[in-house]
Amino acid sequence: MTRKLPIIALATAPGKSGVGVIRLSGPDITAITHALFQKALIPRQASLLTLRDSGGLTIDQLLAIYFAAPASFTGEDVLELQCHGGPQLLELVMKRCLELGKKWGLAIAQPGEFTLRAYLNNKIDLAQAEAIADLIDAQSEAAVRGAARSLQGEFSNDINSLIEEITQLRILVESTLDFPEEEIEFLESAQARERLSTVISKLLALRQSAKQGKILRDGIVLVLAGAPNVGKSSLLNRLAGEEVAIVTPVAGTTRDRVKESISIDGVPMHIIDTAGLRNTSDEVEVKGIERSWDSIRSADLVIFLQDSTNVSNEVSALREQVLKVAPTSIPVLEVFNKVDLLPPTKNGDDGAIYISAKTGIGIDGLKQKILEAVGWGSAQEGVVIARRRHLDCLDRAAEHLINSEKFAEDGNISLELFAEELRLAQDHLGQITGRLLPDELLGKIFSQFCIGK
Ligand SMILES: Nc1nc2c(ncn2[C@@H]2O[C@H](COP(=O)(O)OP(=O)(O)OP(=O)(O)O)[C@@H](O)[C@H]2O)c(=O)[nH]1
Ligand SMILES: [Mg+2]
Numbered sequence: 001m002t003r004k005l006p007i008i009a010l011a012t013a014p015g016k017s018g019v020g021v022i023r024l025s026g027p028d029i030t031a032i033t034h035a036l037f038q039k040a041l042i043p044r045q046a047s048l049l050t051l052r053d054s055g056g057l058t059i060d061q062l063l064a065i066y067f068a069a070p071a072s073f074t075g076e077d078v079l080e081l082q083c084h085g086g087p088q089l090l091e092l093v094m095k096r097c098l099e100l101g102k103k104w105g106l107a108i109a110q111p112g113e114f115t116l117r118a119y120l121n122n123k124i125d126l127a128q129a130e131a132i133a134d135l136i137d138a139q140s141e142a143a144v145r146g147a148a149r150s151l152q153g154e155f156s157n158d159i160n161s162l163i164e165e166i167t168q169l170r171i172l173v174e175s176t177l178d179f180p181e182e183e184i185e186f187l188e189s190a191q192a193r194e195r196l197s198t199v200i201s202k203l204l205a206l207r208q209s210a211k212q213g214k215i216l217r218d219g220i221v222l223v224l225a226g227a228p229n230v231g232k233s234s235l236l237n238r239l240a241g242e243e244v245a246i247v248t249p250v251a252g253t254t255r256d257r258v259k260e261s262i263s264i265d266g267v268p269m270h271i272i273d274t275a276g277l278r279n280t281s282d283e284v285e286v287k288g289i290e291r292s293w294d295s296i297r298s299a300d301l302v303i304f305l306q307d308s309t310n311v312s313n314e315v316s317a318l319r320e321q322v323l324k325v326a327p328t329s330i331p332v333l334e335v336f337n338k339v340d341l342l343p344p345t346k347n348g349d350d351g352a353i354y355i356s357a358k359t360g361i362g363i364d365g366l367k368q369k370i371l372e373a374v375g376w377g378s379a380q381e382g383v384v385i386a387r388r389r390h391l392d393c394l395d396r397a398a399e400h401l402i403n404s405e406k407f408a409e410d411g412n413i414s415l416e417l418f419a420e421e422l423r424l425a426q427d428h429l430g431q432i433t434g435r436l437l438p439d440e441l442l443g444k445i446f447s448q449f450c451i452g453k
Pocket of ligand 1: 231337
């Protein structure tokens with residue numbers, strides 16, 4: 001699927017910077033280098049060179065580093081040009097490279113093409129390639145660490161060792177298929193069932209950790225919902241640590257969604273403050289309230305905020321409505337605000353969450369409840385970054401393993417079905433590291449990378 005031609009792209013972010021790096025990869029890089037600088041470069045040594053335009057005028061004095069295949073990021077010959085970081089200048093350098101490289105088919109890289117080449121040349125597996133994109137997109141320190149662990153191969157190693165254990169089981173089962181009369185004793189003596197249940201528990205533990213990894217990567221969409229004036233915008237400001245949303249004593253202050261991303265204990269949270277939910281004839285407010293309901297429908301977590309000094313039947317009815325509209329799989333936290341206005345004896349001892357967005361009472365506790373509600377465990381040391389795709393593959397693999405366990409438990413054990421379920425489980429795990437992934441899916445994954453990566 002990849003063009004076997006040399007490619008070029010700006011590897012650093014567009015815009016002004018001290019240094020801008022342009023990277024070339026593919027066949028004929030040595031010839032292109034010679035065309036650019038009239039000399040051959042020693043691999044892995046920086047050379048200070050002058051790049052000139054067709055009229056002999058200097059474009060830039062730059063540092064060039066050549067990496068000979070296969071000892072490079074892509075596994076191909078690579079040339080890195082560290083230029084001065086001006087957008088116009090980098091444009092000129094690119095233009096000159098394309099002009100001189102035309103003869104060898106030098107073309108601008110597609111998004112993710114460098115990493116795709118690294119993957120196709122077995123420098124990294126698919127989970128590691130995805131970790132590169134996730135490292136670049138990481139929204140918190142914990143996400144950086146998780147992506148770095150995946151890139152180092154920690155996630156892939158766990159997947160590979162599961163695949164290996166399943167392979168051993170398959171060998172065992174398939175070699176038994178030829179001797180039906182010995183089937184049951186053979187499987188028992190080899191402790192096939194015990195080994196299978198060990199593999200299942202390892203897989204489920206890995207799934208749990210991957211679930212955390214997905215939270216690290218994508219963050220949580222947290223929607224603040226409730227009646228007007230209960231303090232949703234004040235809570236947003238309190239969580240964000242700055243005045244993001246307008247707060248006034250007037251009910252119906254917030255008309256449109258206000259979004260702010262923060263991190264709680266390293267977990268990225270995308271908080272959406274919404275227009276207070278009520279019946280109104282104000283056209284603008286009606287539109288805002290429609291958006292509030294839309295936000296609730298697509299939330300990962302909803303905080304239904306109430307004014308603890310004003311608990312009424314209307315509020316209970318509204319709460320029921322929110323619970324109905326929110327997806328059934330997501331948590332809805334009921335939180336009581338303005339606790340500073342209550343007599344001290346009345347708050348906090350009935351298990352409900354009491355806070356004051358104004359004074360900060362209960363906010364740390366609320367943050368912990370938020371993390372608990374989304375299933376964020378306290379043991380984060382080993383968390384690797386993960387994607388929806390990985391979770392789906394792990395789920396499918398777990399289903400097949402659990403099916404195979406049923407076949408193995410059955411008195412009339414069906415070894416063929418047992419073996420088939422093991423194979424399917426293995427296939428799904430293999431898709432995580434890319435071993436068994438269809439080409440069109442591969443293209444889709446890499447097309448989401450940024451250009452130059
Ligand atoms: N005493 C006290 N007042 C609060 C607290 N939180 C918010 N308020 C006040 O309640 C009023 C409404 O606060 P907002 O944050 O604007 O409420 P809202 O839910 O965003 O209101 P709408 O945007 O109209 O839906 C303001 O006067 C706030 O100062 C609190 O914890 N304690
Ligand atoms: Mg508001």
